[in-house]
Amino acid sequence: MNTLAANSKETIESKGQKINEFSIHVATVNGSGSQSSNTVLMRSIFQMGIPVSGKNLFPSNIMGLPTWFTIRVNKNGYVARTEHVDILVAMNPQTAVEDVKSLPKGAVCVSPVELNLDKVRQDVIHYLVPFSQLAVEATENIKLRKLLTNIIYVGVVAHILDIDQVEIDKAIAQQFEGKEKAIALNVGAAMAGRKWAQENITKQDPFKVERLDKTKGKIIIDGNGAAALGCLFAGISVVTWYPITPSSSLCEQLIDYLEQYRKDKKTGKATFAVVQAEDELAAVGMALGAGWAGARSMTSTSGPGISLMSEFAGFGYFTEIPTVIFDVQRVGPSTGLPTRTSQADLMSTYLLSHGDTKHPILLPGSVSECFDLAVEAFNLAERLQQPVFVLTDLDLGMNNWMSDPFTYPTTPMDRGKVLSKEDLEKLGGFSRYKDVDGDGIPYRTIPGTEHPKAAYFTRGSGHNEDALYSERSADYVNLMDRLNKKTETARKIMPKPVVDKVQGAKIGIIAYGSSDFAVVESRDQLNDAKTQTSYLRLRALPISKDVVEFVQSHDRVYVVEQNRDAQLQKLIIMDYPELAGKLVAVTHYTGMPIDAQFITDSILKKEQEKK
Amino acid sequence: MVTADTTPASPAPKAPQTNKLGLTLADYKGSPSTLCDGCGHDAITSQLIKAFWELNIEPHQVAKLSGIGCSSKTPAYFLSRSHGFNSVHGRMPSVATGAFLANQKLIYVGVSGDGDTASIGLGQFCHMIRRNIPIVYVCEDNGVYGLTKGQFSATADQGSKLKDGTANHLNAIDLCGLAIELGCSFVGRSFAGDPRQLVALLKAAISHRGTAILDVISPCVTFNNHEGSSKSYKKVKETDTPLHELGYVPFYEQISVDYEEGEVRTVELHDGSHLQLKKLGQDYDPTDRLAAESAIYQSHKDGHLLTGLLYINEDNQNFGQVLDMVDTPLSRLKTDDLRPPKEALDEIMATLM
Ligand SMILES: Cc1ncc(C[n+]2csc(CCOP(=O)(O)OP(=O)(O)O)c2C)c(N)n1
Ligand code: SF4
Numbered sequence: 001m002n003t004l005a006a007n008s009k010e011t012i013e014s015k016g017q018k019i020n021e022f023s024i025h026v027a028t029v030n031g032s033g034s035q036s037s038n039t040v041l042m043r044s045i046f047q048m049g050i051p052v053s054g055k056n057l058f059p060s061n062i063m064g065l066p067t068w069f070t071i072r073v074n075k076n077g078y079v080a081r082t083e084h085v086d087i088l089v090a091m092n093p094q095t096a097v098e099d100v101k102s103l104p105k106g107a108v109c110v111s112p113v114e115l116n117l118d119k120v121r122q123d124v125i126h127y128l129v130p131f132s133q134l135a136v137e138a139t140e141n142i143k144l145r146k147l148l149t150n151i152i153y154v155g156v157v158a159h160i161l162d163i164d165q166v167e168i169d170k171a172i173a174q175q176f177e178g179k180e181k182a183i184a185l186n187v188g189a190a191m192a193g194r195k196w197a198q199e200n201i202t203k204q205d206p207f208k209v210e211r212l213d214k215t216k217g218k219i220i221i222d223g224n225g226a227a228a229l230g231c232l233f234a235g236i237s238v239v240t241w242y243p244i245t246p247s248s249s250l251c252e253q254l255i256d257y258l259e260q261y262r263k264d265k266k267t268g269k270a271t272f273a274v275v276q277a278e279d280e281l282a283a284v285g286m287a288l289g290a291g292w293a294g295a296r297s298m299t300s301t302s303g304p305g306i307s308l309m310s311e312f313a314g315f316g317y318f319t320e321i322p323t324v325i326f327d328v329q330r331v332g333p334s335t336g337l338p339t340r341t342s343q344a345d346l347m348s349t350y351l352l353s354h355g356d357t358k359h360p361i362l363l364p365g366s367v368s369e370c371f372d373l374a375v376e377a378f379n380l381a382e383r384l385q386q387p388v389f390v391l392t393d394l395d396l397g398m399n400n401w402m403s404d405p406f407t408y409p410t411t412p413m414d415r416g417k418v419l420s421k422e423d424l425e426k427l428g429g430f431s432r433y434k435d436v437d438g439d440g441i442p443y444r445t446i447p448g449t450e451h452p453k454a455a456y457f458t459r460g461s462g463h464n465e466d467a468l469y470s471e472r473s474a475d476y477v478n479l480m481d482r483l484n485k486k487t488e489t490a491r492k493i494m495p496k497p498v499v500d501k502v503q504g505a506k507i508g509i510i511a512y513g514s515s516d517f518a519v520v521e522s523r524d525q526l527n528d529a530k531t532q533t534s535y536l537r538l539r540a541l542p543i544s545k546d547v548v549e550f551v552q553s554h555d556r557v558y559v560v561e562q563n564r565d566a567q568l569q570k571l572i573i574m575d576y577p578e579l580a581g582k583l584v585a586v587t588h589y590t591g592m593p594i595d596a597q598f599i600t601d602s603i604l605k606k607e608q609e610k611k
Numbered sequence: 612m613v614t615a616d617t618t619p620a621s622p623a624p625k626a627p628q629t630n631k632l633g634l635t636l637a638d639y640k641g642s643p644s645t646l647c648d649g650c651g652h653d654a655i656t657s658q659l660i661k662a663f664w665e666l667n668i669e670p671h672q673v674a675k676l677s678g679i680g681c682s683s684k685t686p687a688y689f690l691s692r693s694h695g696f697n698s699v700h701g702r703m704p705s706v707a708t709g710a711f712l713a714n715q716k717l718i719y720v721g722v723s724g725d726g727d728t729a730s731i732g733l734g735q736f737c738h739m740i741r742r743n744i745p746i747v748y749v750c751e752d753n754g755v756y757g758l759t760k761g762q763f764s765a766t767a768d769q770g771s772k773l774k775d776g777t778a779n780h781l782n783a784i785d786l787c788g789l790a791i792e793l794g795c796s797f798v799g800r801s802f803a804g805d806p807r808q809l810v811a812l813l814k815a816a817i818s819h820r821g822t823a824i825l826d827v828i829s830p831c832v833t834f835n836n837h838e839g840s841s842k843s844y845k846k847v848k849e850t851d852t853p854l855h856e857l858g859y860v861p862f863y864e865q866i867s868v869d870y871e872e873g874e875v876r877t878v879e880l881h882d883g884s885h886l887q888l889k890k891l892g893q894d895y896d897p898t899d900r901l902a903a904e905s906a907i908y909q910s911h912k913d914g915h916l917l918t919g920l921l922y923i924n925e926d927n928q929n930f931g932q933v934l935d936m937v938d939t940p941l942s943r944l945k946t947d948d949l950r951p952p953k954e955a956l957d958e959i960m961a962t963l964m
């Protein structure tokens with residue numbers, strides 16, 4: 001039976017239809033191969049010009065535990081997570097009953113007929129599909145049947161939502177690039193799902209896609225891939241790492257790019273080195289060794305690795321060695337929730353190591369900033385001569401996001417204050433740890449520099465301006481004060497916050513990183529609730545002085561972050577105690593990405609309390 | 612007034628001896644040592660200075676690294692014209708690995724202690740060997756933690772006693788045996804009190820292009836030089852059992868042939884230099900891995916300290932070769948080599964649309 005929606009080419013939004021504004025929740029079993037099908041579904045909608053975002057909520061497990069993929073389709077371009085589910089594809093028998101029970105009234109449930117989910121809830125729209133039978137028809141290969149079930153549900157959903165088959169075909173071709181057999185098999189199975197749905201489903205729900213032109217020229221990429229590209233175009237040459245979720249895919253993608261783009265044209269030899277280290281203690285040691293010896297170096301990890309790097313982080317700060325350390329944050333403490341997202345490493349990373357230590361931190365808020373700030377991180381590390389951290393999180397790092405294409409770096413690589421043989425010939429020598437320019441940043445030389453005065457001794461123990469061992473109090477104080485001056489220089493030269501100051505707004509919001517997606521949407525919701533807000537998105541630590549002016553020009557400022565202890569709020573107060581009275585914490589720490597409604601509700605509630 | 616004529620001809624001040632680069636031995640020294648008088652570590656420092664000077668190596672071509680401990684302080688006491696790196700406890704190997712990746716052309720010398728190597732740093736020590744990072748790695752082995760005032764280290768021999776009489780009941784980790792097991796391409800043991808053997812081994816290690824492990828017994832005069840210690844000067848002199856008499860012949864010199872047939876083995880090193888092993892007692896083949904392992908095992912049973920070149924394998928690929936890096940040190944590459952062109956970014960962006 002052909003359904004109205006599937007055949008209709010009407011562009012007028014008839015009453016009761018929900019066009020380009022809904023979210024799909026696919027419940028499957030980890031390791032069942034659903035990831036590529038979900039990507040196909042998401043991409044096909046993207047290819048129709050409709051803003052879309054996808055999130056993989058997966059367990060810390062390789063096979064067998066439940067996993068969910070959400071696709072949010074939103075014509076207004078909101079891409080944050082939403083709690084709301086409109087369409088459930090309930091493929092996992094383990095969780096199906098619970099999944100159906102949590103649906104709002106009137107939602108759609110696509111499920112295998114044998115699960116009898118229509119008996120669980122009558123107030124949702126059920127489409128019961130004989131998936132097993134369709135899989136048997138799609139292939140004779142028993143092993144492939146389970147896999148193909150995934151692409152069959154894509155076909156069914158494509159029919160229900162009216163997604164063009166050409167877009168499904170295109171997305172499949174891209175997903176299985178070059179593997180002709182796999183492409184044909186998947187296209188066939190998707191068609192089978194669609195055909196069955198055309199013949200057997202009577203559309204009763206209001207959800208549907210219609211072509212828009214809002215994704216033209218855009219790319220889809222995950223934050224780790226974007227950061228990897230940033231490293232590539234920053235001119236990285238030494239990469240050292242130790243696998244950990246959710247950071248591994250950063251180095252893995254970087255390695256692929258390096259293999260392709262960084263082989264010497266003539267000799268085919270590598271202009272880079274990658275080491276899978278024995279642990280994070282070694283990974284950061286290698287990165288520092290390479291930075292010391294003059295290469296652009298980096299390592300990437302997540303919370304547990306950051307904890308292990310602590311001693312070397314302080315060493316790098318104290319001895320002034322450039323390197324870049326990525327922390328794709330997950331939920332701690334300890335192993336915590338290793339496949340869930342968090343922003344709870346902010347404070348410990350800023351102050352990582354014993355003694356008075358402070359590190360510059362970059363806080364990308366989008367995939368394009370993952371790219372731009374990765375490039376910038378290497379310039380800053382060499383300019384400031386110290387380890388620079390880039391903090392993202394699992395949500396930004398591992399999920400797919402829409403973005404404008406990245407822009408090629410316009411500024412040359414900043415290699416910082418390095419003295420060459422010629423410089424030394426002119427100067428006659430140098431003092432490694434002397435503040436010559438008044439910015440706290442001294443000059444360094446690279447091992448191998450052909451001059452008898454080039455050498456100096458790097459040590460984590462007390463040292464004077466000439467890098468000689470010293471336990472003198474005056475030398476220590478001099479050194480610590482100069483390092484602090486460097487922090488002040490960093491405060492000035494690190495990327496500025498992005499500020500949207502709204503005339504007449506009495507309240508402000510401060511947020512950073514992946515919270516941005518939800519804040520943007522929440523501000524519109526607040527606007528609808530007659531609550532105007534200004535917004536400052538922080539992009540770096542140490543905290544820019546711009547924050548002071550922003551906070552002072554509002555009655556109250558909500559600091560929105562994804563950790564329990566309101567870590568950014570406390571860091572702001574640490575640097576600017578005078579702002580304490582105006583800052584109100586909004587904290588989200590469920591392990592799920594923060595959503596707009598949570599922020600809106602929290603702020604409205606707190607505003608109510610103030611009245 | 613004394614006139615020139617009446618002054619007896621004073622001998623011209625003797626110019627200090629220079630090497631082929633015109634540098635004196637003093638040019639290879641560092642700051643004065645702050646270690647205890649008589650510490651074995653200082654004797655090793657002297658031989659390092661001598662080895663680099665005699666090999667005519669430009670100091671700026673060397674980078675010296677260490678961990679933490681009395682031993683790890685010593686890079687400050689030699690080669691002041693070389694870049695130095697006193698890292699954190701037990702983790703010099705990772706720093707050396709990173710530095711090597713940035714610049715394959717430098718000669719790396721790492722100094723560590725038995726605490727630094729065999730306890731906190733054992734993991735990094737093993738992985739450095741596994742990667743065959745070209746470095747002369749000297750473990751100045753005194754069986755104790757000198758800098759933290761004399762606790763046992765993991766190389767302390769079973770039955771050896773601390774000053775207060777406390778005995779060590781645990782097995783010692785034999786760093787040479789472990790290194791050979793891990794596939795190390797150059798393994799030697801020596802004694803701070805045998806400068807001739809030590810300097811020959813140091814020179815050979817410098818000529819080798821892979822990880823060269825030298826376990827040098829280096830008595831701690833303050834905490835481990837008493838009766839009952841197995842690593843005191845006195846005890847080591849008794850137990851020292853050299854495998855051979857070593858002679859190092861640099862690549863620019865002829866190997867002497869005035870030995871009897873079968874009396875000497877000659878090992879050719881990466882840079883064309885040679886190490887001559889003159890037979891003492893039993894014949895010993897340092898290229899035979901199994902023989903090396905069994906000789907070490909037997910020496911433990913006999914209570915002997917085997918010194919000399921225990922094992923060498925000049926065919927092992929080092930990490931730079933495995934990674935197939937360009938010849939120019941990565942640290943010297945310029946933007947054109949490091950940053951792919953705009954077309955590359957455009958191409959990647961197109962695949963993501
Ligand atoms: C992380 C850490 N733990 C402990 C110490 C304290 N410490 C300094 S030196 C040392 C032992 C050094 O022993 P060894 O390497 O044998 O050197 P030696 O002084 O005997 O030459 C220890 C435990 C430290 N510096 N760092
Ligand atoms: S304590 Fe021992 S190891 Fe340390 S300097 Fe003194 S003698 Fe040498």
Ligand SMILES: [Mg+2]
Pocket residue numbers: 680724725726751752753754755756757764
């Ligand atoms: Mg020791």
